[in-house]
Amino acid sequence: MSEEPGGVIRIAILAIPGVQMLDVVGPMDVFSEANAHIGDAPKYEVDIVGIDMNDVKAVNGMRFSPDCSIENTSRIYQTILVAGSPTIRLYESNENLIKWLLGRASHAQRVCSVCSGAFLLAHAGLLNGRRATTHWNSASRLAKGFPKVKVDPDPIYIKDGPIYTTAGVTASLDLALALVEEDHGRAVSLRIAKELILYIKRPGGQSQFSMHLAAQIAENGPTRDIQQWIVENVEKDLRVETLAIKLGMSPRNFARLFKKESRDTPADYVEKARVEAARRLLEGSDHPLKVVAAKVGFSDQSGLRRAFMRQLNVLPATYRSNFRPEDGPNGEVKVSDLIEI
Numbered sequence: 588m589s590e591e592p593g594g595v596i597r598i599a600i601l602a603i604p605g606v607q608m609l610d611v612v613g614p615m616d617v618f619s620e621a622n623a624h625i626g627d628a629p630k631y632e633v634d635i636v637g638i639d640m641n642d643v644k645a646v647n648g649m650r651f652s653p654d655c656s657i658e659n660t661s662r663i664y665q666t667i668l669v670a671g672s673p674t675i676r677l678y679e680s681n682e683n684l685i686k687w688l689l690g691r692a693s694h695a696q697r698v699c700s701v702c703s704g705a706f707l708l709a710h711a712g713l714l715n716g717r718r719a720t721t722h723w724n725s726a727s728r729l730a731k732g733f734p735k736v737k738v739d740p741d742p743i744y745i746k747d748g749p750i751y752t753t754a755g756v757t758a759s760l761d762l763a764l765a766l767v768e769e770d771h772g773r774a775v776s777l778r779i780a781k782e783l784i785l786y787i788k789r790p791g792g793q794s795q796f797s798m799h800l801a802a803q804i805a806e807n808g809p810t811r812d813i814q815q816w817i818v819e820n821v822e823k824d825l826r827v828e829t830l831a832i833k834l835g836m837s838p839r840n841f842a843r844l845f846k847k848e849s850r851d852t853p854a855d856y857v858e859k860a861r862v863e864a865a866r867r868l869l870e871g872s873d874h875p876l877k878v879v880a881a882k883v884g885f886s887d888q889s890g891l892r893r894a895f896m897r898q899l900n901v902l903p904a905t906y907r908s909n910f911r912p913e914d915g916p917n918g919e920v921k922v923s924d925l926i927e928i
Contacts, residue, residue: 594627595631596631596665596770598631598632598665598667599633599634599662599666600615600635600668600670601668603638603672604674606671606672607645607670607756608645608646608647610702611645613763614759614760614763619631620783621767624778624782629770634660636653637653637655638684639658640658646673658683663694664691664694665696665697666766669698669701669707669708670704671700671704671722673703675704684707685707688713689711689712696749697751697766698749698751699750699752699753699766700721701762702721705719705720705721706729709733714733715735717747717748718739719745719750719752720742720743720744722755726739726740743761744758744761760783764779810848813845817856817860821857821861821884825857827842841853858897861894862883862895862899
């Protein structure tokens with residue numbers, strides 16, 4: 588990321604009335620922590636940009652004053668970040684807002700949105716022909732309203748060229764950490780994750796839904812509890828016959844009902860749960876692959892490898908090397924430093 592003379596990377600966070608507060612303060616805290624860790628490297632300077640200079644009232648009731656407005660700022664920003672809001676529909680047709688966004692985007696090196704902020708990018712035409720995501724609850728509206736946008740409702744965030752779009756509000760932290768990693772390297776972004784007591788810096792391709800969350804929000808039905816039990820007991824015998832006995836069903840009836848309620852066959856669901864558990868171990872432990880495989884219920888390393896390739900299209904060892912840097916001459920931190928807080 589190139590910066591202005593004087594070593595400053597300027598970032599504009601566009602905050603409309605009714606903004607989701609974490610979309611604003613989450614990235615700001617990440618960039619503030621980055622400034623404390625990057626030494627003599629280019630520092631971040633963040634402006635909150637409002638529609639006007641009136642105080643902005645966030646959806647949670649908090650009020651704050653913008654640094655500038657779309658009416659009076661002439662700064663060139665390297666990064667534009669559009670914060671989301673439950674009231675985004677009220678501003679999607681605001682011509683002055685879209686004009687400002689297009690003008691700033693033409694000079695920026697990165698344009699980002701958090702959550703429903705993607706709708707402003709879409710109205711400006713910045714997402715045409717690109718992959719994009721937003722909060723899962725808004726993805727269908729984005730897809731229907733903007734057929735030129737390749738909407739993927741699953742990832743935490745997507746980078747397509749210079750455009751970044753993210754899922755729900757906490758994904759703003761993942762996005763900001765990814766931007767810092769681009770500018771200053773993985774070690775700095777991981778130190779910030781530790782400082783902010785984030786479990787780990789999540790890769791953008793990770794699903795918005797963990798298996799735990801998916802099980803918790805599943806529709807009520809006979810197999811809902813067994814879905815949760817599976818993700819909490821991945822190391823156990825999870826064959827269809829065993830699971831069916833727990834619900835007092837025949838294996839055939841259980842498999843049919845499970846597929847209807849979870850949209851996965853029992854075998855697919857179990858494999859996804861085991862791969863997710865393995866990912867956590869690979870990110871946060873030194874266990875050899877054969878130990879990881881055993882701890883999450885695979886009979887051997889080969890089973891772990893095959894499941895990773897089916898679910899993630901990456902080998903376990905490659906996944907670990909990408910998301911668990913070792914302590915080394917470049918000053919990278921150990922994962923144990925990140926989780927033993």
